[in-house]
Amino acid sequence: MSQTNLSIFEKLESEVRSYVRSFPTVFNKAKGEKIWDEDGNEYLDFFSGAGALNYGHNDNKMKAKLIDYIMDDGITHSLDKASTAKAEFLTKFHDVILKPRDLDYKVMFPGPTGTNTVESALKLARKVTGRTDVISFTNGFHGMTIGSLSVTGNSFKRKGAGVPLQNVVTMPYDNFVNDDLDYLERFLEEAGSGVAIPAAMILETVQGEGGINTARFEWLKRVENICKRWDILLIIDDVQAGVGRTGTFFSFEPAGIKPDIVCLSKSLSGYGLPFAVTLIRPDLDIWEPGEHNGTFRGNNHAFITATAALEYWEDADFEKNIQVKAKMVRNFLDKMVEKYPELKGEVRGRGLMTGIASEVDGLANKVAAKAFENGLIMETSGPKDEVFKLFPPLNIKEENLEKGFAIIEESIKSLVKEPVVN
Template sequence: MNQNDLSIFNEHESEVRSYVRGFPTVFHEAKGYKLWDLDNKEYIDFFSGAGALNYGHNDDNMKKKLLEYIQEDGITHSLDMASKAKGEFLEKFHEVILKPRDLNYKVMFPGPTGTNTVESALKLARKVTGRTNVISFTNGFHGMTIGALSVTGNAFKRAGAGMPLQNAVTMPFDNYIQDTNQEIAYMERLIDDNGSGVDKPAAIILETVQGEGGLNAARMEWLKEVERVCRERDILLIIDDVQAGVGRTGTFFSFEPAGIKPDIVCLSKSIGGYGSPLALTLIHPDYDKFAPGEHNGTFRGNNMAFVTATEALNYWKDDQLEKSVQEKSKRIEEFLNKMIKKYPAMKGTHRGRGFMQGIASDVEDLSDKIAGKCFEHGLIMETAGPDDEVFKLFPPITIDDEGLDKGLAIIEKAIEEVVTEQTDLITS
């Protein structure tokens, strides 16, 4: 194919393609926080595979382990048979992640994607409790299969189901009813009132930071209150950490600062380390009630992902990466607040925490235009929120100071250009 010629994709790939429209070039090479297209133009990656590349592209240690495994003809596909690679991952995940955090979970491999782990969590909660209803939250996103869509808030994505989405009730997320702090009381009233029409749920499912929903970050006090509601009523608490987990918010699990212990945790995206498909459903042993094969999937035994995932856990043997993420997160927050103050025409508000932060703008199409300008200047960044009103900073959590500074400088340049263009339009 010709250099950066998109005609082959336009001609042969389905209209459902998405990111290629926002990033219209042909990528070929990637390393760390950088990508290059076929014209050898360099891009800084503030997208990180929508969270699947927390450690950046082609990490040297993971690549070395993967190549060694392939070279020795290590088993690639094994469904849920025992394999050396899976055993090593389970052991290390327990020793490095679960045990130091005093978390007691059985690990289920439900299939390789985020929506797989959500589906398994919903099915299990319903099986264990004998109830069908699930509470989810406004602007939540949990996947594109039917069960996961039923607990997803976005109207456009829900409409894609082409059928009624049932057995789920949407409640207001933290600060959805602004400055009232009434969300918990409202939820409790509806659960407890026999006249509300809301059946007692099997589970409550939530993201601590809503990624696709617009980087809405729940307060730790609110998360504690949700856990209390669950404990007092024998409702299972499911945390969807598919995007916010694996260090993106500054701790391995996004819920750690709240001091809560969910009954089920959904992990995918970056747990594979290298961008290799892998998902985990972490289950408190009391609820590990699936019969053998009751939930399965052909690709739930991705051994190459086990190899890279095991190597990636070395980043968590000490707190060095965690401290780095927390330190750089403060710099990102300071930068974004500076932009909001410096460019009031954006009408911007700060969103998110950790390495999933951004600015929401009430100005129509402004966030999309800023992301477009960033691409022109060599930075990849997406938008989020029900109306794509948030531009979303999602760098690899391993990015160095130089890469972070360069990326932030491009964002400021893009903001300045878009705001100037908007002002010129208004005054002309």
Template sequence: MYNYERFESEVRSYCRSFPTVFCKAKDHLLWDIEGKEYIDFFAGAGALNYGHNNSFLKEKLIEYIVGDGITHSLDMATMAKETFLGKFYEVILAPRRMNYKIMFPGPTGTNTVESALKIARKVTGRTSVISFTNAFHGMSLGSLSMTANPGKRRGAGVPLEYCIRMPYDRFLGDSESSLAFMRKFLQDKGSGIDLPAAMILETVQGEGGLNAASFYWLREVEKIGRELGILLIIDDVQAGCGRTGTFFSFEPAGIQPDIICLSKLISGYGLPMSLTLIKPEYDIWSPGEHNGTFRGNNAAFVTAAAALTYWEDRTFQEQIQQKAERVHRKLTQMIADYPELRGEVRGRGLMQGIACGVDGLAENICKSAFRRGVILETSGPRDEVVKLLPPLTITEEVLDQGLQVLEESIQECLNNELHVA
């Protein structure tokens, strides 16, 4: 680790949580330079839905590279882009009767959020945007202004403006309280709030603590927006592309967002790529009005198109949901068996975890799991949630092995707590 400590910026973070040097990865496993094997319940912060070096995706990528396919093309037309656009429409949009224009805003999640904010403001002529408590939307200035985490916001160095913060589902105790709060502030002329351009939300707040909005709350938020002419942006950067069980996380709620942000998971192989889906009537960009050198990652188009093969029928979706139920049962059993956790199961799909009511416990559990060969991270405003993001392709056998290690780590940490007490 000498070179990292000597040369790399102090801003590095994940390598502090996982203090080893990784050298190889395949499917749901990682190996470090000492030859130690790890079960990956982190999956590149959810970017590796189909595992590390997925054989099918890798074959398509190698074939493209060996054939001297276009690698960099700005936003010029290429066969790789053509193939992806056609398959995304045929496999994802058409079966769901969804009509959106597809924008390639840049390679990262914050790029798609920035483009969504810009087009919402351009369409409405209004400036402010509603974001919600515990939200995380990115690290560039526009998306950071929508982010609630104070530690992330401090890094901006300038005032973060044009955001109206509203309570997320159950932040005030129940769904009706947060909805009533929003309606009152938006409709009462004495609130001092100008009508915003849009509202942006995650259906499951990944970094915010795995808070999962109820489908009722999502439908009511959409209804409020429709009544007042406020566009709805769904940030599906972490919760989308199958992570919660359906391709789009909002599908079970039956809502139709005006703008959808996808990244992180969409390339399937961990390659940088993002999409902004815009209802056609709102696609009023002038050519080049939102631009960027890396809007056309052709290698990512290749793996993204190949990954959509998993979604050609319902088999893969059903497998995810079965594994999610397995995880939920096991986590529920853990909080029942270990009341000292003061635990709560949160999340949806293969984006679940345990919120611990004891300060510092979640972080210690993740450290213990790492020593035992399972990679987990924490989330939440106090790092109070043990967060599970295994590859969607993980086998049930290895999933169970990882969950067993998690339980052993819980036992170890609780024993240490009792010993200290």
């Protein structure tokens, strides 16, 4: 049955499809950290919708509230008209997330996806400062529309634009080269460098698609100081690293910085529904009404599930449990690198956004493929797909986390250890 269905996608869907090639089966049911295909095969999900399902699949509380809302004929589509669902989300987000963290932001609804929030952030930074250039960082990934793509480092993705991607200067991310911020500051200081003072700098504190590269907190703090010195706006793209993925709601919290603009999407809805916001320092909110809009910026179903998802963050133990599981993952990955030197591996990441980068060409892809055969879904990242990454749901049961570890180790072992010949 699955093979027949897969032929439909091959026949009717564009060649641009990608994940179906990595996970060649037809899925039809999911719950928590598990997903099943039409043949009844069960998989542990260490992919979590590329970070869009941080609370797992079909969370009971979110599902119940969404069903009640739909059955009561609640507003579905509203553009940016006022709705009860939007008001409840805004209030909850302020009370549960922003206020306890002493963060003062206006909330903008730019459109339903991550690239929408990045586009709005770049546009606003240029409008506020009157400058055109933006500094991005090596191996950053910020989206697939033209503005977001211009600040993305991946050359394969950039070529898909089909036009020159301009008004962006790329600088080294943390540990890309030695003394990378000295290099950046020299460019800003030197009149002959060819680098104008930019409107903004945009970065991920942990680069998801770029290879799980992790910026040190002191590096992030210094970037913030450079931005303040030169009156440059700091944009943190927390689309993938945010909403608890790195251990705290915002990935930048442990660094002690306060960005001027923050981009959120993916797991913000909590349920996999399209939803994005751009958080703006209040004095930067100089938009004219309707100057940036979009038909689907009022996804009320997402407001309902996002508000329900924030209830997790009312319990301090939720964040503590993420830290416990993050330590389990880190210990496991460290063990794999030590136990299987053939990996030539390096552990990367923070929280539950982690992985192993292998120097062996193609090995990370083979590990991910073997894991799928063995009943676990995970993906690779990095310029050469050199990292297999672990993105389990934040609320995964510890016994299933351990079960996933066993599958990954078996997959590694089958690829790097020669079989015993009798």
